[in-house]
Amino acid sequence: MVVGGGISGIQAALDLATSGFRVFLVDKAPTIGGKMAQLDKTFPTNDCSMCIESPKFIECDRHPNIEILTYTEVDDVQGEAGDFTVSLTKKPRYIIESKCTGCTTCVEYCPVEVPDPFNQDLSGNKAVHIYFSQAVPLVPYIDDRCLYLAEKKCSICVGVCKTDAIDLHQQPEKLELKVGAIVLAVGYDVFDPKPRNDYGYGQIQNVVTSLDFERLLCATGPHEGEILRPSDKKHPHKIAWIHCVGSRQVLEGGNSYCSAVCCSYIQKQVILTKDHDADAEAVIFHNDIRSYGKDFERFYQRAANLPGITFIRSYVSIGREIPETKNVTIRYATDDEGVKEEEFDLVVLGVGLVPPANGNGLADLFGVELMNHGFCKTNPGNPIETSRPGVFVSGAFAGPIDIPESVVTASGANAMTGALLRSQRGNLARERIYPPERDVTEEEVRVGVFACHCGSNIGRVVDVPSLVDYAQTLDNVVHAEEGLFICSTDAAQQISNTIREKGINRVVVAACTPRTHEPLFRDTLREGGINQYFFDMANIREHCSWCHSKQPEEATAKAKDIVRMSVARTINLEPLQEFELPVTKVGLVVGGGVAGMTSALSLADQGFEVHLVERAKDLGGMARRIQSTLEGLDVQAYLDELIRKVYRHPLVHVVHGATITGVTGYVGNFVTTVSYEGRSKTIEHGAAILATGADEYKPTEYLYGEDDRVLTQLELEKRISDGDEGITQAKNLVMIQCVGCRQEDRNYCSRVCCSQAVKNGLKLKDLNPDMTVHVLFRDMRTYGFAEDGYREAADKGVIFTRFEVDDKPQVAPDEDEEEGRPILRVTVPDPILGQRLALDADFVVLSAAVVPSAGSQEAGRLFKVASSPDGFFQEAHVKLRPVDFAADGVFLCGLSHYPKHITEAISQAYGAAGRAASLLAGDTVTASGSVCEVREHDCVSCGACITACTYGAIEFQDTSVGKKAVVNPVLCKGDGLCCAKCPTNAIFLKHFTDKEVFDQIDAALFDAFGVEG
């Protein structure tokens, strides 16, 4: 059972269901989706949040192993790991789900307007309404403010419902379910600034929270994507954002931890605001910019470099509301100008993340412990485990994390559940049954065109009704219609129905990108009873409305061109069959650090044989150099135990001193050759996990390597743990942050160094309270609970001094002025005092960057996977496929992906193991039907195609008409290189044939000469 239907719960359910388990996905809300559904875009790629999440709703809805229970709450949990009995109550939504068609007639007739919770009460909705357009299930619910429910007055909705789906006397329904494991994905709440009342939220109209602002930005929001301020519904021109509202505050009613996501989401909101209104001005009041994640630093720069955008480091207070304009003033202070008061049209509060409202109740109910901040207590050695066996935690219930981390822990929960219930895997799994496929060979071509508004993403720019009219004029088009969200459950269902009713045999969806939505629509075709390859997507969003948002007329003309091309191609499409390929149920893990070992063990615990390949003679990797974590994990003890488990596990085979010499094959069927100790071995495996780690940057600055009093943080840690008195009894020690990163050649933050400096500073202060420890920093990025460590260090006397990147500290050998003792003199400008500070140091400790390892580059080359510009592995999708590579069957975890803390690497390792397991659990993988084939008659046996094919998929075979090239479809990957080499066009790529392309070109150039063709 997965409790919580946000993105984390959804991912956990999908991974578990694909791994062969039956899943109940329970959500107390009327739909699945969670907080992510309320967001407009997601950082740092500014992908549309709903657009990437909603295909997953439908995937859950259609998955034969997932049962979705919305508007349902858990009452009681009995039993133990492997055998729980869970009692639930399905709240009355006063709608009979099985009868409702989602037609929304009831909504139209309902006379009662209530604030819309999905839009943060910023706009109204009816007492009976569907939670949001893409809701799953797409069934309304009736709010208790309904006149009948409140006063038994009106029942108009019952009368207008044609399917008798409304039952105003519906009672709560009790359920009891037996489950083997529970995944708690109950998420978080946002900080409510009302009770404390210091930012005027709730009293001053034009003060909104960042979540309110998400809705204001969003096309499906209260003003259809127009940013209008609450007081007068006018466009605010000058906006202020206030960071850390409810976070990093030790005062009453605040939270001491850092909420980890706000810095980046505020930058996102700033960028989007400028997209909406290029002339908008904004001031962002912050206290450290914590851009610690992958590509966050560049994202920050992007926001900061926009014209009219100012980032100011200052605490603030709300001044007053100006009665005439309803503008709001903010008081703040800068180093140069002192205290100032400035007026803004709108103020956005960057509210933090807090534990779910009934966190204590949930903890009691599920029998799990909470940590001091009220989030779920986890084991630092396994952040997916709660204090109760068989109950796992995924997502932000374990602390403030962003979407990719929530997805990673969800896949990790799959791995943990898979280990617990491995003997039950597949026992209750069901196959998806599709309606039989209609044979259309004798039918004339009948194209259906479905054009999507995508809320206002497309509709605001492209004239969709005129596009539909145009589509109807095209040859072979028998049906064209528009929809607000074609990808919503009901719209997809409607397409299936239309295919049947109108006898459609080719489908064009004019909407967004096939990268996210093609699988969904192909599935819709199968539901409609036709071959899934009779489908083409015309991308009128990314390729049109988004990039031509300022030219609606031209964009509409272009959308017509795109649809015309798509229809021309679609007419030629042929039905294709996919292949089922067997899966070698063995995993290969490259890299024997903590991440690699954890994922190898997890796979083995789930019942899969694993080969763990390590380049060095010993296991351990980077963790060998780390003694403890800020949360207090004894890393060396943990590592020893982990290594022992790896060696003891009968399913884990370790290869030391190994070099991978070759990788061939494809998802489900890889063959990797490894040479070790002068020998060589061949490993057949179905999945690979790359955990090739990272290195510590070897500084060239601050006298490192020239003066042995200059160390890196890792070297310091080693000397502390060795009990080196020279260090522990030193008088003065200065740490310098951001050495080798956050600069032009390495434009990223190494994420771990701030916490590492705090940890080592605390340790030194513990051992020698008299030592003076200075930390010279640019932004302290002790995100999440590490903030408490930062505060503790400051309380214990560690001195934190900020410097700017263009005026870095300087280090030079010198003598102590009083005693004449040789020291290092560190000078740094002090922005508060306005003069240079000179510090005497016995040691200077450099927080050196984390840099990609050479091993990662090599492994990446062999497995043909991509790296980012910074040299770290590039995941398939930053938000929703954080441990997958774009190449199927290859996964990633640990520092090779990006710098991260040990606990985060462990979490990701379980995530990668969970993803790999969902592949290995299946008996087969499906290969695309888009492969090459040879027209025997045209083949002249020149061999050009055979030379072109790197997969070795083509060979000569003797046929009745002589020696001819023949394609083995199982090996063909459909790149089509052979087609461009064949002199006689004898070989062709299905789904991308010459005819399909030529017709598309003709359609594109339809009126180039003013006439057809």
Place this chain on the structure above:
Amino acid sequence: MCTGRVDLAFIFHAFAKGADGVIIGGCWPGECHYVTEGNYDALGNMHLGRKLLDRIGVNPERFRLEWIAASEGNRFAEVMNDFVAKIGGLGSIGSGEGIEPDVLERKLKAAEKILPYLKLVEREKLRVPTKTEKGYNEFFASDEVTRLFDELIADKLTVSEILSLLEERPLSTGEISQALGLSPSDVSRHMNVSSRQGLVKYDLERQSYALP
């Protein structure tokens, strides 16, 4: 489908249909999403295509290949805006070059027709020795390739163009040489070879060449 799947026939077809410019966007070298590095094949095709365009008098700048990763939306926009501006500067195809529409059509058709032969030549004679972007660029810019191209392709292209011309009506040597701006001796040489290969026949009575 890979960039290397983009057949030169698609490119010439697009020009023949009136496109003023054609651009191929491919993955950066070394970042192949398959394992085949077909983007190098695309690079080779680009060079061949440009040589062929140049040979028929069409500005080769009308055909471009650019490396643009899926994540580089901004770069894509920049490249496209730049390309559109450059092509705009060249004017529409044919008129920008000062070629009459019917001549352009014939020349593009002639080029399209020899593509199968070009594929064979590429396979037999134009193997690029080093698989780097620099290696490709240098190879196709080398005198050796220019010589081979002239030797193996130029004549075929001329013959292909003559054949296209003869599709309209039989023509004498003089008429052909005038229409294509060739010396009569070159035309005779091509016609002798083509007659032997059975591509054309000589009509003694009308003293002109015709398609068989």
